[in-house]
Amino acid sequence: MRQPLVAGNWKMNGSSGSVRELIDGILSGLETKAEVLVFPPYLYVQQVRDLLQGSLVKFGVQNASDKLSGAYTGEVSPLMAKDLGCEYVLIGHSERRSIYGETDADVAAKFCALVDNGLGPVLCIGETLQEREAGTTMSVVAEQLNTVLRTAGPERLANFVIAYEPVWAIGTGLTATPGQAQEVHAYIRELLAENDQSMADRTRILYGGSMKADNAAELMAQADVDGGLIGGASLVAADFKVICHAAG
Numbered sequence: 001m002r003q004p005l006v007a008g009n010w011k012m013n014g015s016s017g018s019v020r021e022l023i024d025g026i027l028s029g030l031e032t033k034a035e036v037l038v039f040p041p042y043l044y045v046q047q048v049r050d051l052l053q054g055s056l057v058k059f060g061v062q063n064a065s066d067k068l069s070g071a072y073t074g075e076v077s078p079l080m081a082k083d084l085g086c087e088y089v090l091i092g093h094s095e096r097r098s099i100y101g102e103t104d105a106d107v108a109a110k111f112c113a114l115v116d117n118g119l120g121p122v123l124c125i126g127e128t129l130q131e132r133e134a135g136t137t138m139s140v141v142a143e144q145l146n147t148v149l150r151t152a153g154p155e156r157l158a159n160f161v162i163a164y165e166p167v168w169a170i171g172t173g174l175t176a177t178p179g180q181a182q183e184v185h186a187y188i189r190e191l192l193a194e195n196d197q198s199m200a201d202r203t204r205i206l207y208g209g210s211m212k213a214d215n216a217a218e219l220m221a222q223a224d225v226d227g228g229l230i231g232g233a234s235l236v237a238a239d240f241k242v243i244c245h246a247a248g
């Protein structure tokens, strides 16, 4: 049985005041069997860690370098994330790919650096609207995933999470239908099974892309949807808690 996971991706939002309010709001009356995780901006990670102390909610960061230290101005090392107590790191988010030009190879290098340093990657994959309309959703997703699986090799695949995020659904208010989500999630699990059936059985596949309080339950009811990666709705404590509750 896979434990559901609900992760809030705060992106580049918030202030030290709003972070406190949001964490207080999330912690008050949170009831779920799901694993719950937030990805604050780097500068608020320490504050979030302190506020979460003694709770079951975990935290991670939205990106990390594939390098461990040195002259890489503006970058953050996996070792620093580990040092501050992060368990998970988001990689390959479509905004990193489309705005900052990260390639599948870059994402694969980060995946390896994270695993080698005891962190769990949350690997984002997903097609653009153009790719969906061209009927290439499955091949796009397969290429994004297989590049990572190939580069990492079997020994690095013990503990990671996949987030399927159709790019056309991110921040747009358009959500994949439960059927559309399930179709791609099932395919992703098949791709995992081609490598290793037990990896396919244990690896959680989250849906992301305008998941909200009012559509979370039907998405998470799909057999291969193991939780959500939530952007906009994770900035509103009440909505985020409804989603966590819907997960289990």
Ligand code: PGA
Pocket (backbone or CB within 6 Å): 009, 165, 169, 170, 171, 172, 173, 208, 209, 210, 211, 229, 230, 231, 232, 233
């Ligand atoms: P959204 O973002 O929920 O605002 O669509 C999801 C994400 O980008 O992870």
